[in-house]
Amino acid sequence: MGMETVVALIVDWATRRITGMADQALDATVERMWTLIGNKLGTHPAIVRFRDAALRAGHVPPDVGAEAVEALTQAEAQDHVFARELQAAVQAAMTLSARKKSQPSNIDVIRGNSVGDIVATGPVNIKQRVVNYAGRHPARFTAIAVAAVLILSSASYGGVQLLGGVVGQNTDRTIPGRPQAAEGAASKNPRVESTFSVGDYASALAFSPAGDTLAVAGSTSGVANAQAVTVRNWRSGEIVGTMNTTSGSFLSFSPDGATLAVSGSSGQAGLWAATGKQDVPAVQLLNDSTAGGFVPSAFVPKVAEVATMITGKNSCAMQFWDSPSGAPKARLDLGVGFWEGMAFDPGSTLFATYERGAVKIWDRASGRSAVSAVAEDYVHGMAFSPTGQFLVTANGKNASLWDPRTGQVMFTLRGHSDIVNTVAFRPDGNALVTGSKDGTARVWDLVTRKEIANLPGHDADDDGVTALAFALGGEVLATGDGAGVVRLWRNIG
Missing domain, CATH: 2.130.10.10 (YVTN repeat-like/Quinoprotein amine dehydrogenase)
Structure with a gap:
């Protein structure tokens, strides 16, 4: 489980809160996940900045998202109980999301081609992503188009570029925010x-x-x-x-x-x-x-x-x-x-x-x-x-x-x-x-x-x-x- 997935889930949840387009079952699952994070890292400056940005605007600047990924990655690596509980909550959220659609899960950020409800196969540009989104959710598109564009145009979270897949071609590349190996x-x-x-x-x-x-x-x-x-x-x-x-x-x-x-x-x-x-x-x-x-x-x-x-x-x-x-x-x-x-x-x-x-x-x-x-x-x-x-x-x-x-x-x-x-x-x-x-x-x-x-x-x-x-x-x-x-x-x- 990548912490990029956790960040994307929370941003997607925050966007629904702002636009009034709630999904009771999915939102309850993400809220449980957010409670786990709050209990563990509620006073961490990076998590506070991330929370405030997500709840205020429904989108998160790239640097704020990267800091949140780093803090979550450290906590996951150092506390196995927290990691296990968070993983269970994330999997439950992803299962609920997958049941809503016949397409692959909409929050599998690691693939780099799906964020929120925008899904594509292969590299796609931001214009095509917005078109896909508008076609599938015309009623919601007007309300959250700006937030969606800002989320998708974020440079990267933890070394994973949301718009076009993993940064660079070297699969051995160290992910920023994770401590260096010895x-x-x-x-x-x-x-x-x-x-x-x-x-x-x-x-x-x-x-x-x-x-x-x-x-x-x-x-x-x-x-x-x-x-x-x-x-x-x-x-x-x-x-x-x-x-x-x-x-x-x-x-x-x-x-x-x-x-x-x-x-x-x-x-x-x-x-x-x-x-x-x-x-x-x-x-x-x-x-x-x-x-x-x-x-x-x-x-x-x-x-x-x-x-x-x-x-x-x-x-x-x-x-x-x-x-x-x-x-x-x-x-x-x-x-x-x-x-x-x-x-x-x-x-x-x-x-x-x-x-x-x-x-x-x-x-x-x-x-x-x-x-x-x-x-x-x-x-x-x-x-x-x-x-x-x-x-x-x-x-x-x-x-x-x-x-x-x-x-x-x-x-x-x-x-x-x-x-x-x-x-x-x-x-x-x-x-x-x-x-x-x-x-x-x-x-x-x-x-x-x-x-x-x-x-x-x-x-x-x-x-x-x-x-x-x-x-x-x-x-x-x-x-x-x-x-x-x-x-x-x-x-x-």
């Missing part, structure tokens, strides 16, 4: 763009939302082993911001890139301007060395809030703060325990915490624990995938990818010879990078589940790779190590 990705030959040092230890890395600056937390020699955070233009190497702080284990940019949340040791957390030389934060969120000492923090995706985890003697809580004012907002009681780290899903409806081998997933609105699980080893880091489909944990020498809805491990990536310290998804969600105490960062294709690149060079004697971050678009990866060395990589697959 051999192709590895052939990109990863290379180091630049290297710089930040002191004795690189504890955290974060690219700004625009991708032009990189924030680095690195320990410095001196009194109390103070942490210092620098923000630099990674292309030119120019330092555009410095923050003298004793807390730098967690860094995250606000959605507009103007503010940096910094927290970690000594019970401190603050909001800092992302540029300029500063000795104190613009807003001090926490300054309490008795509050567990260690304070994870993160900006919450899509909302102007930052979250800090506060651990007391007998309790742990998630405190949300307004940004940039720092005014306290909701506070969620997480019960007894010392949670070492957290991650938010891209839709901001869930967050996950870990402590040793325990993993919990919480509902952000209510603070209730939805899922509890146990990893195969101590967890050292975690992250949600860009679509929210996976939660990855760095546990022991491996990285496990979980279904956040059920707490079940979908698969585990194995290959490092020492503890995995940190993990990061590429922004397109097709690849994952793991940083290990063995001194390497490894890039994994999440479709083939194979290693596609090994990035060596960090010193294994100093905790190896301790921090990772991707720039917007995934074209640049930053890796930091326990010796304070930061490398910027390109062509990583």
Whole structure:
């Protein structure tokens, strides 16, 4: 089943809704399919754009359709249950459509010669397609002619040209939107763009939302082993911001890139301007060395809030703060325990915490624990995938990818010879990078589940790779190590 077929089915359904030409049985089947997609990828930007375009106009621009195909293809490859349920819904829709006509199914997009109700044998031009359509449905032709032309003239969805069949003559051509196979990705030959040092230890890395600056937390020699955070233009190497702080284990940019949340040791957390030389934060969120000492923090995706985890003697809580004012907002009681780290899903409806081998997933609105699980080893880091489909944990020498809805491990990536310290998804969600105490960062294709690149060079004697971050678009990866060395990589697959 191609995701191009799914896109064409939904566009055809949306056109019927707009023109008032409903088909009760077929539409109910497509609506069930659309519900499956909504439950799985309802907040995915590509699916939101596709839905809005289809329901508003009954046609979808080529780039929007291609993005939807890519998102659906990734979800199909990574979630077999979703793929199976979606395939069943699509087959039911196609069966109903086929029963209405003696001709082959009107939504077999892969053949390239049928879209909607326009069917032909062999290559046909757009004029002939419209004539065919008008002849078969004269009452509907006037109402939806423009939408039909726009659908049929779309350049391609996922490498399949709707007007004239498969693009090109090479049947081995890779379909855009589907992750490259391991051999192709590895052939990109990863290379180091630049290297710089930040002191004795690189504890955290974060690219700004625009991708032009990189924030680095690195320990410095001196009194109390103070942490210092620098923000630099990674292309030119120019330092555009410095923050003298004793807390730098967690860094995250606000959605507009103007503010940096910094927290970690000594019970401190603050909001800092992302540029300029500063000795104190613009807003001090926490300054309490008795509050567990260690304070994870993160900006919450899509909302102007930052979250800090506060651990007391007998309790742990998630405190949300307004940004940039720092005014306290909701506070969620997480019960007894010392949670070492957290991650938010891209839709901001869930967050996950870990402590040793325990993993919990919480509902952000209510603070209730939805899922509890146990990893195969101590967890050292975690992250949600860009679509929210996976939660990855760095546990022991491996990285496990979980279904956040059920707490079940979908698969585990194995290959490092020492503890995995940190993990990061590429922004397109097709690849994952793991940083290990063995001194390497490894890039994994999440479709083939194979290693596609090994990035060596960090010193294994100093905790190896301790921090990772991707720039917007995934074209640049930053890796930091326990010796304070930061490398910027390109062509990583």
